[in-house]
Amino acid sequence: MTGSCNGRPPAPLLEVVNLACHFGQRRHPLAQRRIIRAVDDVTFTLEPGESLALVGESGSGKTTVARLVLGILPRTSGDVRVRGEPVSFGDETRRKALSRSVQMIFQNPLDALDPLVRVRNQIIEPLHIHGLNGSGGHMARASAIMADLGLESTLLSRYPHELSGGQLQRVVIARALVLEPQILVCDEPLSALDVSIQAQTIDILKRQQRATGMAYLFITHDLRVVRHMAERIAVMYLGRLVEEGPVETVLHAPQHPYTRALVASVPGLSRRDRTRSVPLSGEPPKASSALRGCRFHPRCPLAEPRCRAEVPELLPIGEQHRVSCHVVCEGPMQSETLPPHIARGR
Ligand code: SF4
Numbered sequence: 484m485t486g487s488c489n490g491r492p493p494a495p496l497l498e499v500v501n502l503a504c505h506f507g508q509r510r511h512p513l514a515q516r517r518i519i520r521a522v523d524d525v526t527f528t529l530e531p532g533e534s535l536a537l538v539g540e541s542g543s544g545k546t547t548v549a550r551l552v553l554g555i556l557p558r559t560s561g562d563v564r565v566r567g568e569p570v571s572f573g574d575e576t577r578r579k580a581l582s583r584s585v586q587m588i589f590q591n592p593l594d595a596l597d598p599l600v601r602v603r604n605q606i607i608e609p610l611h612i613h614g615l616n617g618s619g620g621h622m623a624r625a626s627a628i629m630a631d632l633g634l635e636s637t638l639l640s641r642y643p644h645e646l647s648g649g650q651l652q653r654v655v656i657a658r659a660l661v662l663e664p665q666i667l668v669c670d671e672p673l674s675a676l677d678v679s680i681q682a683q684t685i686d687i688l689k690r691q692q693r694a695t696g697m698a699y700l701f702i703t704h705d706l707r708v709v710r711h712m713a714e715r716i717a718v719m720y721l722g723r724l725v726e727e728g729p730v731e732t733v734l735h736a737p738q739h740p741y742t743r744a745l746v747a748s749v750p751g752l753s754r755r756d757r758t759r760s761v762p763l764s765g766e767p768p769k770a771s772s773a774l775r776g777c778r779f780h781p782r783c784p785l786a787e788p789r790c791r792a793e794v795p796e797l798l799p800i801g802e803q804h805r806v807s808c809h810v811v812c813e814g815p816m817q818s819e820t821l822p823p824h825i826a827r828g829r
Pocket residue numbers: 739740741777778779780783784785786787790795807808809810811
């Protein structure tokens with residue numbers, strides 16, 4: 484269903500609306516149950532051929548969002564739709580159908596592969612699962628994908644432990660691509676690879692995207708790869724989106740205090756004077772229901788009294804650029820410099 488009937492525009496390829504995932508946690512049998520809000524009110528869309536990088540520290544909720552998008556984790560509220568079709572947890576028939584459109588690449592290739600099964604069988608297994616025979620046969624399909632990814636077809640008869648890290652990650656990519664998905668969710672796909680192999684893998688992913696028009700949801704904590712992989716970036720902090728926009732805008736002129744600290748922590752990433760960044764202090768607290776107002780307020784040097792009471796909305800401050808901060812959203816939007824009231828707070 485594309486939703487294009489009745490003159491309405493087609494539904495976005497991926498639509499995530501007010502997505503939330505909360506967990507109950509009880510530290511002691513007699514203690515009151517504490518609610519951890521792992522993901523809260525996350526909204527974004529993804530169109531064909533587009534790449535969105537979801538970034539943030541460990542524990543920011545990026546991987547939870549990926550699992551909710553794939554329907555392998557139950558959501559507390561909100562919606563995930565692929566071409567207008569809702570993604571639901573627990574409905575195996577629907578999830579199987581969805582997995583043809585949405586595939587995932589995991590951080591560690593060895594976690595995604597069975598050490599006792601030859602590469603060939605691992606690549607064609609999704610075709611068997613979906614009852615797809617393909618005109619040229621499974622083996623021809625596996626060989627064609629291996630060639631696309633620059634892998635010798637002789638590797639097909641090997642076991643995972645006989646392959647290098649870069650070859651393994653390409654096998655995982657081949658396994659994900661064999662179903663010709665429309666969306667590829669990449670969860671830290673480069674972090675287990677050497678730097679030289681990272682560059683090759685980025686090239687492969689970009690080439691595949693150009694050839695197929697696939698959309699990427701690219702999850703990473705490494706801002707240096709974002710510029711190579713994505714056109715849009717969404718920054719998460721403790722389960723909420725705090726800033727979203729075009730990569731060049733956000734990395735060149737980050738607005739949210741957390742994004743500015745994140746960008747400033749990577750040497751040479753931003754052309755902005757690094758002394759303008761707001762220093763971060765302390766560890767991120769738990770995203771529990773006890774934390775009121777802006778979740779960043781315990782670490783934010785710009786926090787005002789209302790930051791401790793009111794949750795800031797994600798509001799537009801420029802073209803396709805949204806920020807969730809009481810202070811930034813009140814100030815004038817400037818592309819090259821900090822809003823004056825923030826500059827005073829340095
Ligand atoms: Fe800091 Fe307040 Fe903005 Fe949150 S809303 S980032 S605490 S200034």
